Structure formats: C-alpha cells, structure tokens
Amino acid sequence: MQPSDAPRAVPSLGRVVAVHGSVLDLAFPKDALPALLEAVEILWDGPERLIAEVQLHLDPETVRAIALQASSGLARGVAARATGAPLTAPVGDAVLGRLIDVMGTPRDGGPDLPADGPRLPIHRAPPSLSQRSPKREPIATGIKVIDLLAPLARGGKGAMFGGAGVGKTVLVMELIRKMADLHSGISVFAGIGERSREGQELWEETRASGVLDRTALVFGQMNEPPGARWRVGLTALTIAEHFRDAAKRDVLLLMDNVFRFVQAGAEVSGLLGRLPSRVGYQPTLASEIAELEERIASTEGAVVTAIQAVYVPADDFTDPAVAELFSHLDSSIVLSRAMAAEGLYPAIDPLTSTSSLLDPLVVGEEHYRLAEDVRRTIAHYRDLQDVIALLGIEELSAADRLAVKRARRLQRFLTQPFAVTEAFTGHSGVSVPLADTLAGCRAILDGVGDDWAESSFFMTGTLDQARARETEGKRG
Numbered sequence: 001m002q003p004s005d006a007p008r009a010v011p012s013l014g015r016v017v018a019v020h021g022s023v024l025d026l027a028f029p030k031d032a033l034p035a036l037l038e039a040v041e042i043l044w045d046g047p048e049r050l051i052a053e054v055q056l057h058l059d060p061e062t063v064r065a066i067a068l069q070a071s072s073g074l075a076r077g078v079a080a081r082a083t084g085a086p087l088t089a090p091v092g093d094a095v096l097g098r099l100i101d102v103m104g105t106p107r108d109g110g111p112d113l114p115a116d117g118p119r120l121p122i123h124r125a126p127p128s129l130s131q132r133s134p135k136r137e138p139i140a141t142g143i144k145v146i147d148l149l150a151p152l153a154r155g156g157k158g159a160m161f162g163g164a165g166v167g168k169t170v171l172v173m174e175l176i177r178k179m180a181d182l183h184s185g186i187s188v189f190a191g192i193g194e195r196s197r198e199g200q201e202l203w204e205e206t207r208a209s210g211v212l213d214r215t216a217l218v219f220g221q222m223n224e225p226p227g228a229r230w231r232v233g234l235t236a237l238t239i240a241e242h243f244r245d246a247a248k249r250d251v252l253l254l255m256d257n258v259f260r261f262v263q264a265g266a267e268v269s270g271l272l273g274r275l276p277s278r279v280g281y282q283p284t285l286a287s288e289i290a291e292l293e294e295r296i297a298s299t300e301g302a303v304v305t306a307i308q309a310v311y312v313p314a315d316d317f318t319d320p321a322v323a324e325l326f327s328h329l330d331s332s333i334v335l336s337r338a339m340a341a342e343g344l345y346p347a348i349d350p351l352t353s354t355s356s357l358l359d360p361l362v363v364g365e366e367h368y369r370l371a372e373d374v375r376r377t378i379a380h381y382r383d384l385q386d387v388i389a390l391l392g393i394e395e396l397s398a399a400d401r402l403a404v405k406r407a408r409r410l411q412r413f414l415t416q417p418f419a420v421t422e423a424f425t426g427h428s429g430v431s432v433p434l435a436d437t438l439a440g441c442r443a444i445l446d447g448v449g450d451d452w453a454e455s456s457f458f459m460t461g462t463l464d465q466a467r468a469r470e471t472e473g474k475r476g
C-alpha cells in the first residue's frame with residue numbers, strides 16, 4: 001500500500017472518537033480526511049508523544065489508525081492533528097552509534113538527534129528491476145557448516161529459521177562478530193519484537209566488536225505496542241536504503257526477528273477488524289512480507305546484505321508465515337532441535353539448509369560435489385538410524401557401518417565453538433577458512449579420521465586441530 005496523495009486542506013484538526021487498545025478512530029472535517037498511511041499526532045498530555053498511522057477510511061469523516069506508542073489513558077474527545085505526511089525515520093550519519101525506536105527517538109540515554117537532520121518516509125517502493133544488481137558472490141563467514149552447505153551471499157538475503165531456543169540469536173551475534181572483520185560498510189540492526197534483554201546484549205556485543213560507530217540499532221521490542229513492532233523493520237530499512245542510495249555504502253542489515261513482524265501485522269489486522277485467514281494470520285500476509293523483503297535490494301552502486309532470524313512457531317516449517325518467508329531468500333539456514341538436543345552446535349541442519357549459491361557455476365565444481373557428498377553421507381546415516389536403534393549397529397553391512405562412522409565424524413566436524421559463547425562453553429571461538437573446511441570434509445569422507453575418536457572432531461576448527469586433539473588424547 002502506497003500513501004495516497006489526494007489534495008486536501010492542511011493542517012487538519014480532528015478528535016479521537018473511539019479507543020480500542022492500540023486502535024484509534026479519529027473524526028476529521030469532511031474535506032480534510034487524512035490519507036491512508038498518513039501520520040496523525042494525538043495532542044494529549046500523556047507520558048510521551050503519541051503518533052498513529054491511518055489504516056482505514058471508515059466513512060467520509062472517520063479514519064481508523066494504529067498507535068505507535070502506548071495509548072493507555074487516552075480519552076475520547078482529545079484533539080488529533082493530521083501531519084500531511086507519512087511516518088518518517090531519521091537517516092544519515094546522525095543515527096550511527098545510536099539506538100533508536102520506530103519513530104527515530106533515541107533510546108540509549110544519549111542526546112536527541114539534530115532536529116533539522118534528514119528524515120525520509122518509511123514507506124517507499126522497492127528499486128525497479130532495472131536498478132537492481134543481480135550480482136551475488138559467496139561470503140566466507142568462517143562458520144564451517146554455513147560456508148560448506150548454505151553459503152551466504154554478499155548482496156543477498158539469508159535467514160536462520162528455528163523454533164524457540166535452538167540458537168538463532170547466538171548465531172546472529174556470532175555473525176555480527178565475524179562480519180565486523182569481513183564487512184567494512186554500515187550495519188543496521190532491526191530488533192523486532194524480541195526481549196529487551198537481548199537488545200541490551202546486542203548493544204554490548206556491537207560495542208565489544210568495535211563497530212558501534214558504523215552501526216545503527218533500531219528497536220521495537222516485545223513490550224511495545226503492535227504498531228511499533230510492525231513498522232520498526234521499515235524504519236531500519238529506510239536507514240539502510242539511505243546509506244545505499246545517498247552515500248553508496250554497502251550495508252549489512254540484520255533483523256531479529258522477522259516472524260515478530262508478521263505476528264505484529266496479524267495483531268494489527270485483528271485490531272482493525274479484518275477477518276483472519278489461514279492459521280489465523282492476516283489476509284494480507286504475503287503482501288506484507290513482500291513489502292518488507294522486496295525492499296531489501298542491492299543496486300549497482302552499493303549492496304545490501306541481509307541476515308534475518310525467523311522464529312518457527314511450534315517447530316512447524318509448514319507454518320504459512322515461515323513458508324512465505326522461505327520464498328524470498330537466497331540462503332536458508334535451518335536450525336534443528338534434535339541437533340541442539342545432542343549439543344551439536346551450531347545446530348544447523350545439513351540436509352534442509354540450502355543456498356542458491358550452492359551451484360557449480362558459483363562455488364565451483366569441487367565445493368559443489370563435496371557438499372553433495374557430505375549431504376548424501378549424513379542422509380544415509382539418518383535413514384539407518386531407526387535400524388540401528390532397533391537392531392544395533394552390528395547388524396549393518398560393513399559398507400553401511402563405514403558410512404555411519406564417517407557421517408558421525410562429519411556431523412561432529414561441522415560443530416564449531418563460537419566466540420560469543422566462550423563464557424559458558426569454555427571453548428574459545430574459532431573461524432575456519434573455506435579451504436580448510438573443504439579439505440577437512442574431503443579427508444573425513446576419504447576415511448582419514450576413521451580410527452580417530454569421535455570426540456576429537458567435536459567443537460574443533462580445522463582437521464589439523466582435530467588431529468592434534470586425537471594425538472593428545474592417545475598420549476593422555
């Protein structure tokens with residue numbers, strides 16, 4: 001939905017005629033009804049400035065709007081002023097090193113942003129097809145399983161999918177650390193509907209990585225009204241687009257958690273009185289997701305690389321919101337509860353995680369074949385798991401036993417200690433160059449570690465480190 005631009009008398013003053021939680025009905029003079037998506041300021045004496053965004057025209061004199069801040073205590077009859085413009089976000093250098101909310105108000109306890117600084121509307125059309133750059137090249141993150149099986153694309157979109165507590169946030173934080181070295185551009189972080197504690201951790205993490213001065217953090221957390229959680233992603237995107245278009249700087253856009261954006265949209269839809277669609281989601285699910293995802297685009301001048309975390313409700317990957325998000329991505333990293341339960345972190349499922357870059361023309365024939373071989377070996381082991389549980393491994397053929405042995409070693413080799421979990425795992429974080437990841441997996445498939453203890457591969461970096469651990473283990 002784009003803002004309509006029908007001419008009308010401004011400024012127009014109206015009043016609140018009904019309040020249903022975050023949804024406000026506002027009456028205006030007949031010839032001065034605010035447009036759809038226009039921002040309306042409620043002139044109340046509440047704790048903070050209250051802005052609402054027009055969503056529906058109910059009749060020639062009444063609009064229904066969604067509040068972006070808490071509206072409790074708001075009474076009927078309070079005056080409202082149509083601003084004549086959509087919501088805007090502050091853009092440019094002023095937001096770097098700052099933590100702001102959906103409206104661009106600083107939440108880090110620091111000074112206000114300059115009042116005359118540049119601002120842009122948060123609703124914009126995505127770049128046209130001819131302005132987009134189709135170039136995608138893999139980024140080596142140093143995380144073995146990602147680089148091997150689901151490479152992330154520079155200038156592309158990647159997402160981490162997982163149920164509650166399987167490690168999405170840890171993975172996002174680790175990627176921020178790794179990207180601090182790999183990415184010299186601007187980072188924009190959108191914290192959507194997650195816990196405030198996680199926002200705090202992220203702020204600390206960004207500071208610790210030394211990238212705060214080129215990072216903007218935009219938060220609409222769990223405790224904020226649905227309007228704020230619904231629009232905060234667009235605020236972050238507007239900031240990212242400005243750096244891409246005006247400053248021609250590469251942008252790393254991180255979003256945690258896109259599912260909360262969908263959920264906020266569902267809450268808004270219900271509050272506006274729309275009938276729910278499949279599984280209770282809003283009828284506009286696909287278009288809302290597309291509105292957000294299609295704007296994450298790279299142009300010829302500069303690229304936007306997006307990394308998103310997606311919560312999967314009840315571990316159900318057929319959930320309509322999750323299924324819809326999948327279709328917008330270049331790389332999908334799927335986190336598995338079974339692997340997390342076994343302590344195989346990062347719990348990235350090697351069989352269901354994919355990337356459009358895993359193509360011989362992009363990563364090369366050798367990498368592609370190796371990834372296929374690793375997948376095949378692990379898939380074969382999974383097929384045999386029921387038989388092993390029932391009859392024991394001794395009942396398998398010699399060839400199957402060998403495959404199981406290698407698959408288990410590969411699974412362990414693909415685990416890796418993270419820098420952000422050092423404090424509670426006791427292992428210091430490692431980064432593995434792609435060539436070492438490929439060489440290690442090839443060697444395991446060729447049987448190099450057949451006689452080594454499985455534990456030698458667990459939470460290591462390169463194969464040489466696993467070998468060193470094996471030798472140490474034997475000596476000890």
Ligand SMILES: Nc1ncnc2c1ncn2[C@@H]1O[C@H](COP(=O)(O)OP(=O)(O)OP(=O)(O)O)[C@@H](O)[C@H]1O
Nearest residue numbers: 162163164165166167168169170171345346418421
């Ligand atoms: N790479 C890892 N190494 C060690 N432990 C990990 C790792 N990843 C996750 N964990 C463990 O799993 C826990 C949950 O991880 P995290 O908070 O990232 O999950 P989440 O998927 O973001 O959860 P939620 O949906 O609740 O936000 C961590 O506190 C940690 O104990």
